[in-house]
Amino acid sequence: MSLPGPKPRSNLEELLEGIWKQNPVFIMMLGMCPTLAVSVSAVNALSMGLATGFVLSGSTLLVSLIRNIVPREVRIATYILIIATFVTVVDYLIQAISLAIYEALGAFIQLIVVNCIILGRAEAHAARNPPLRALLNALGMSMGFTIGLLALGAVREILGAGKLFGISLFGPDFQPWVVMMLPPGGFFVLGAWLLFFNWFNRRKTPVASDKPAQGHAHV
Amino acid sequence: MGLFPFCMPYFPFLNKTFPRGIHPADNKSTATIPIRRLPFATQLTLPLNQHIGKQALPMVQPGQEVVRGQPIARADGFMSVPLHAPADGVVEAIEPRPTAQGTWMDSIVLRVFDASTQEYGWGEPQDMDGLTPEGIVRAVWDAGLVGLGGAAFPSHVKITPPKEGRVHTLVVNGCECEPYLTCDHRLMLELTDDLITGIGYALRALGAERAVIGVEDNKQDAVEAIRRKLPENGLIDVQAVRTKYPQGAEKMLIHSLLGLDVPTGKRASELGVVVNNVGTLAMMGRLLPQGHGLTERVVTVTGPGIARPGDYWVPLGTPMRHVLDWAGAPGVSAREIILGGPMMGQAVASLDVPVTKGVSGILVFDDRHIPSGQDRRVRPCIKCGECLRVCPMGLNPSMLGMLAAKAEYDAMGSTFHLGDCFECGSCTYVCPSNIPLVQQFRVAKAILRERAA
Amino acid sequence: MSAPPRLDAPLPQPASSTAMLRTLGLVAGLCGILIVSAYQGTQEAVTANRKIALERAVFQIIPGAQRVDEYFATRGGLVPAQGNVPDGAVKFYAAYDTAGKLRGIAAEGAARGYADTVRVLYAYDPVRRVINGMGVIYMRETPGIGDKIATDSAFLRNFQALDASLGADPQTLANTIRVVKQGSKQHPWEIDAISGATITSKAVGRGINDSAGRLLPLLVPHLASLKEAR
Amino acid sequence: MSETLPQIFFGALLANNFVLAMFLGLCPFLGVSGRLDTALPMGAATTFVMLVASLCAFGLNWLVTTFHLEFLRLIAYIVVIASAVQLVEMVLKKHSPALFRALGIYLPLITTNCAVLGVALFQTAREYDFIQALTFATAGGAGFSLALLLMAGLRERLQLANVPNVVQGTALVLMLAGLLSLIFMGFAGLGAGE
Amino acid sequence: MSSPLTELRTAPHVKRNLGVERIMSHVVLALLPIAAFAVWQYGLSALALIITVIASCLLTERLCNRLGGVASTLSDGSATITGLLLALTLPPAFPLWMGAVAGFMAIALGKALFGGLGFNVLNPALVGRAFVQAAFPAAITSWVPAYAPERFSAFVPTTWTLPFMTPPDISAWAKAAVDGFTGATPLARWKFENVLTSPIDFLSGAVTASAGETSAILILLCGLYLAARRFLDWRIPVAVLASAALTAWIFQLMDPVRYPDPLFALLSGGLVIGAMFMATDMVTSPVTPLGVWLYGVFIGVLTMMIRYFGGLTEGVMYAILFGNALAPLIDRLTPPRVFGHPRLWSRS
Known part of the structure; x- marks a missing residue:
């Protein structure tokens, strides 16, 4: 959770924060459940990202607006109430827009309510910042989350179905890797992305920590 | 031992022993050459x-x-x-x-x-029969005797009756389970009389009821030689134990001969058992009457x-x-x-x-026969479990070794009983990955001792 | 999954309970407005969506149909569907062509497949007393194996005239609809399984058999009342 | 179609394991699976909370369907479950301090765990009756605990391995979770061969 | 004066001359007859598959060495064993490119990820097998008949499928190649058609199955050789096979019509090769004496449970992998009694 640092961030930094430096999927490992569950295709991933973004933006904006009148004691209760409201709203919105997407996402739309990104943002950021900054931060986070979901969904759809956004890429003879659409595939692809980032970061900054990390065994 | 002692040479697998342990090639070619x-x-x-x-x-x-x-x-x-x-x-x-x-x-x-x-x-020659138990201890002390099996622990201390209780059994260690070594074997053959005499002194000094000589069954001739010289009173017995390393370790031999396990952290004397090496007792019998x-x-x-x-x-x-x-x-x-x-x-x-x-x-x-000449490339532990199957103490050397590699010394000591390891080296001997297990354990023990201090 | 409460935070001045109640009430009211307006605003679109989805599924298995009515088959007769399914009732869909003539009946069957429940929609021809169409609504079966139930032409041919007539006792089907090993279909009420996807094939058969077994005894005696569209 | 109790139980425990097949409760799964000592109480606490949630959801669902307030279902679930857990926490603290010490520190973490809300939502969607719902919650919690224990055992063992640097951390845990998930696929179709 | 040539080492100064490489080479040796038999049954396609999978494993191992910046570990022989075992668990006409994927995944996902030999937590060959089972479920259940007359002159059409392409449907080809070929393994035939394969067919290898599953006697003999030389822990196969047979026997007593006899349970599927060569993988099995028995019994019983109640026809692979995943817990719960410690089981 980012507490307000010593130097105030510019609005642009506020927006970019969640896209890269604190990417909820790849860096902060938040909201893993929907990330893995719905990322079987790029469309699902995008829908989930947008839905979460809607809830995140809406609730942080509201939390930020009323931040000065909410007593500490009922803070969390209020936040949960607000988040649950927006989730219910988005639930109906998706039903109205497309039943196919609604059924593909299933229970995970309602489970947005327990996505730790949202409560975390409300608690750590929106409750301490004015509405504009809160909204910018939320938008950045939403974009970061959507990008993370898409990165997962695209890989899983390409390998698992030979398609991207439903468009066939390799012709009818392509052998799909079914495992990618299945639960193990979700874990593997996210793990592989993290591996890639680990490798990339290490290449970028050749730190002297080539020694294996001294793990503490508790046996 | 048993009902048919004369049969035992043909059924070595019936001989008493301890669980686990190893069978290295014994290479005891010098056993037949007189000293x-x-x-x-x-x-x-x-x-x-x-x-x-x-x-x-x-x-x-x-x-x-x-x-x-x-x-x-x-x-x-x-x-x-x-x-x-x-x-x-x-x-x-x-x-x-x-x-x-x-x-x-x-x-x-x-x-x-x-x-x-x-x-x-x-x-000066001394009259051994006239000596009190204390006198025997004194005489042993004066002779400068120490445990000749390798530990070099002062012998007079060993044959002094312990304060915490009576000693009932003197175990005489004639196992010589280390490969190559035959000095105890030759002593048992050549100084049999001195050995029996020495055992008699130790029994008197300790006030023990009986003595059991344990000899590995690859030294059947020594068993026979001793058996021929055993006194009539039946106080001393000789038993063949199975040839296995580390049969000569104190705790292992007590288990093999008497079926007693020395509890961890305790000494054998607390069970009423004292272990002495055949070499020490033979020298006792040889030196003391002469006052040498x-x-x-x-x-x-x-x-x-x-x-x-x-x-x-x-x-x-x-x-x-x-x-x-x-x-x-x-x-x-x-x-x-x-x-x-x-x-x-x-x-x-x-x-x-x-x-x-x-x-x-x-x-x-x-150069040609150096044992380290084989491939000694250390590889990661493949958890074959061979070390668990040989560790005479029933430890888990595989896990201890992995912990040692990560410097997790506390876990080694507390959870995995490193303190019970007496460094016999069986685990290192069998390890197919050439992991220097016992060497790591020595280091770990030293570090734990340092931390405790 | 929330951040654990910070124990080291200094204890602030406790708020008065009126303030707490006031805030909660305000927020709750705000939320209430939001939810209700979202519910009201989307209800129409949601209903329309559902209708379209249903029609698409029904039209696929009942060619020539142009409109779908939802009914409950109850012990007392057929009633237009509304709200929750009453006890003992079975929901079904009556499909009509442009002239308002009954083209067929559709109903849903479900059974546990390999990975999850398989839900299928099947078409019942009241004239020939056979099941003459089948479409998969929901499945998570293994791609390349189980999911062939939706595409395998040989398997789908099973549902061109699958016998579903009622027996002498009008409370049960004359013959249990069952799935047999591929290539061994001998009777009109048997379904040839897909080789290698036996479990999924059997789920389809079981789902249809269960559903038809409950629906048809309630439906058949009152078929006449469905001849014309509502 | 109605499921038998063993089907529900083994389905939620193995074939459709909450963590490894349905991706519910991943945050605690990734976070608390480093040590066996914490994995066991965490699993027990979660199972307990899931049972509480299941009970609450059953009652609430009856309430909202009776009064046709479906649009309030989600809010009701989340608020009531969170409060119920708080209540349980307080009762435990007062009457069973030992149990509270064992489970207490995990309870607040679990309150908004998606496995807990997941139980409530899934049992509603599948229209389970009371016994079925309780079976489902128990099996879900047991499945969560099983996955947690397996993962903790593997991670403790890998503490002693020379895991390459790039694999360290969450990447390794995810890969392990993937492998476990792969293993659990062996239970697919459990009970379907009947 | 000290001789500069003197070596200073700490005790012990002698070692048993039995290194990892020798153990591994004996395992390879023991697998060769089984592989040869598979080639005899299935011909060129099986041979090509075995070679491809082994090559893929070795290349991946080398690649991972290179990436990790460590010396080559090819010489320890473990990658060869993984490749050989993996190839023997695949359908003989499995497309070669899929075999290569399986080999890659076995080594990369099953072993290198955790630091290489000794640190893997799951049997690499089975990880590779489980991956392709999940990735290519249709291809891995496409069987070809044994002893096809043309097996030494022509490849099965699926073998040379272009990389990343779907293999052609070979049911027509297979029916033409051998009369009466059903395309189902004995376990599938029992489960879905209630047809039991006769023990004679099992022994002659005239059944439909993975390359290395069809010769129970040969596998037993090869395993016995390894057990006799103490290169594998005899307790594991004994526990697995005995518990599986016992489970089968109990079920048969309860319902003789539905459940087959223990002999069928032992001979069908990959139970024997799994018990002999995969469950015994040293790295991934427990080390404690009691743990080894528990592990074996668990695998045997779980295999039968999956066969009898699961959606899959065969459960050996998943049962062993599950056993592997349990091994750390088993080891922890069954510490051997340390000499001189109280005899009662106690958590230390």
Whole structure:
């Protein structure tokens, strides 16, 4: 959770924060459940990202607006109430827009309510910042989350179905890797992305920590 | 043992033993060669501390002439033993000299007279039957005896009845489970009478009811030889135990012979059992009636790098180089020289260190036969579990080794009972990945001791 | 999954309970407005969506149909569907062509397949008393194996005239609809399984058999009342 | 179609394991699976909370369907479950301090765990009756605990391995979770061969 | 003066001459007859598959060495064993490119990820097998007949499928190649058609199955050789096979019509090769004496449970992998009694 640092961030930094430096999927490992569950295709991933973004933006904006009148004691209760409201709203919105997407996402739309990104943002950021900054931060986070979901969904759809956004890429003879659409595939692809980032970061900054990390065994 | 002792040689698998353990090739080719005597070297170096305990106090000055058997250092307290001149000669110096342990230690340097003989010039025969138990302890102490199996623990301490209770059984360790070594084997064959006599002294000193001699069943001739000499009263028994390493470890032998497990953290004497080595007791029987001190011991000199392998009576203080020259070791090509057995012995760097009371064997491996010549590339543990199947203490060396590699010493000590390891080396012997397990355990123990201190 | 409460935070002045109640009430009211307006605003679109989805599924298995009515088959007769399914009732869909003539009946069957429940929609021809169409609504079966139930032409041919007539006892089907090993279909009420996807094939058969077994005894006696569209 | 109790139980425990097949409760799964000592109480606490949630959801669902307030279902679930857990926490603290010490520190973490809300939502969607719902919650919690224990055992063992640097951390845990998930696929179709 | 040639090592100074490489080479040796038999049954396609999978494993191992910046570990022989075992668990006409994927995944996902030999937590060959089972479920259940007359002159059409392409449907080809070929394994035939394969067919290898599953006697003999030389822990196969047979026997007593006899349970599927060569993988099995028995019994019983109640026809692979995943817990719960410690089981 980012507490307000010593130097105030510019609005642009506020927006970019969640896209890269604190990417909820790849860096902060938040909201893993929907990330893995719905990322079987790029469309699902995008829908989930947008839905979460809607809830995140809406609730942080509201939390930020009323931040000065909410007593500490009922803070969390209020936040949960607000988040649950927006989730219910988005639930109906998706039903109205497309039943196919609604059924593909299933229970995970309602489970947005327990996505730790949202409560975390409300608690750590929106409750301490004015509405504009809160909204910018939320938008950045939403974009970061959507990008993370898409990165997962695209890989899983390409390998698992030979398609991207439903468009066939390799012709009818392509052998799909079914495992990618299945639960193990979700874990593997996210793990592989993290591996890639680990490798990339290490290449970028050749730190002297080539020694294996001294793990503490508790046996 | 049992109903048909004469049958036992044909059914070695029925012999008593302990669980697990290993069967290294025994290489005991010197077992059939009678013990030979080594001539005096021109100079003997006698470290003042050849035993576990406090260093002895010199009783001679440089330039002083001594005769064979004369005490030249006296014990400094109960946990210390005197030292006797191994030959007629003159004290050249009392100064620090290198020892096999790699450290320098105050030593009496003796130049041996050319005319020195094997005769003792000191010591009066004593009436052993007239001695009280305390008198026997005193006599053993005066003789400077220590455990000759390698530990060099002062023998008089061992045969003193413990305060915490009565000793009922004296276990005599004739296992000699280390490969290559045959000095105890030869002693049992050649000094059988002295052994029985010595056992009698120890029994009296301890006030124990009985003695059991445990001999590995690859030394059936020694079992027979002892059995022929056993006294009629039935106080002493000899039993063949299965040939297996480390059968000669105190806890293992007690388990094999008596079926008793020494609880962790306790000593055998708390169970009423005392273990002594056959070599020690044989020397007790040989020296005490004459009133002589310990001036020489039997050392197995063997290994692929030795031309005339065998067991030798070696005067204490004889430089290693002299022993090897005499036994025919072309010193230059020797690649590894080990004091003691190959499983628990110690490699030495210099040939100028002396033979001391605790040296039971000198093994020389040359270029072609050096055991480390095999592929010793260390690989990761493949969890084959072989070490668990051999660890006589029932530890999990595989897990201990992995913890050691990650410096998790506390977990090793608390959860995995590192403290029970007595470093027999069985795990390292069998490890297919060449992991230096017991070596890591020594380091870990040292670090844990340091942390505890 | 929330951040654990910060224990080290200094204890602030406790708020008065009126303030707490006021805030909660305000927020709750705000939320209430939001939810209700979202519910009201989307209800129409949601209903329309559902209708379209249903029609698409029904039209696929009943060619020529142009409109779908939802009914409950109850012990007392057929009633237009509304709200929750009453006890003992079975929901079904009556499909009509442009002329308002009954083209067929559709109903849903479900059974546990390999990975999850398989839900299928099947068409019942009231004239020939056979099941003459089948479409998969929901499945998570193994791609390349189980999911062939939706595409395998040989398997789909099973549902061109699958016997579903009622027996002498009008409370049960004359013959249990069952799935048999591929190539061994002998009777009109048997379904040839897909080789290698036996479990999924059997789920389809079981789902249809269960559903038809409950629906048809309630439906058949009142078929006449469905002849014309509502 | 109605499921039998064993089907529900083994389905939620193995074939459709909450963590490894349905991706519910991943945050605690990734976070608390480092040590066996914590994995066991965490699993027990979660199972307990899931049972509480299941009970609450059953009652609430009856309430909202009776009064046709479906649009309030989600809010009701989340608020009531969170409060119920708080209540349980307080009762435990007062009456069973030992149990509270064992489970207490995990309870607040679990309150908004998606496995807990997941139980409530899934049992509603599948229209389970009371016994079925309780079976489902128990099996879900047991499945969560099983996955947690397996993962903790593997991670403790890998503490002693020379895991390459790039694999350290969450990447390794995810890969392990993937492998476990792969293993659990062996239970697919459990009970379907009947 | 100390001789500069003297080596200074700490005790023990002698070692048993039985290194990892020798153990591994004996395992390879023991697998060769089984592989040869598979080639005899299935011909060129099986041979090509075995070679491809082994090559893929070795290349991946080398690649991972290179990436990790460590010396080559090819010589320890473990990658060869993984490749050989993996190839023997695949259908003989499995497309070669899929075989290569399986080999890659076995080594990369099953072993290198955790630091290489000794640190993997799951049997690499089975990880590779489980991956392709999940990735290509149709291809891995496409069987070809044994002893096809043309097996030494022509490849099965699927073998040379272009990389990343779907293999052609070979049911027509297979029916033409061998009369009466059903395309189902004995376990599938029992489960879905209630047809039991006769023990004679099992022994002659005239059944439809993975390359290395069809010769129970040969596998037993090869395993016995390894057990006799103490290169594998005999307790594991004994526990697995005995518990599986016992489970089968109990079920048969309860319902003789539905459940087959224990002999069928033992001979069908990959139970024997799994028990002998995969469950015994040293790295991934427990080390404690009691743990080894528990592990074996668990695998045997779980295999039968999956066969009898699961959606899959065969459960050996998943049962062993599950056993592997349990091994750390088993080891922890069954510490051997340390000499001189109280005899009662106690958590230390």
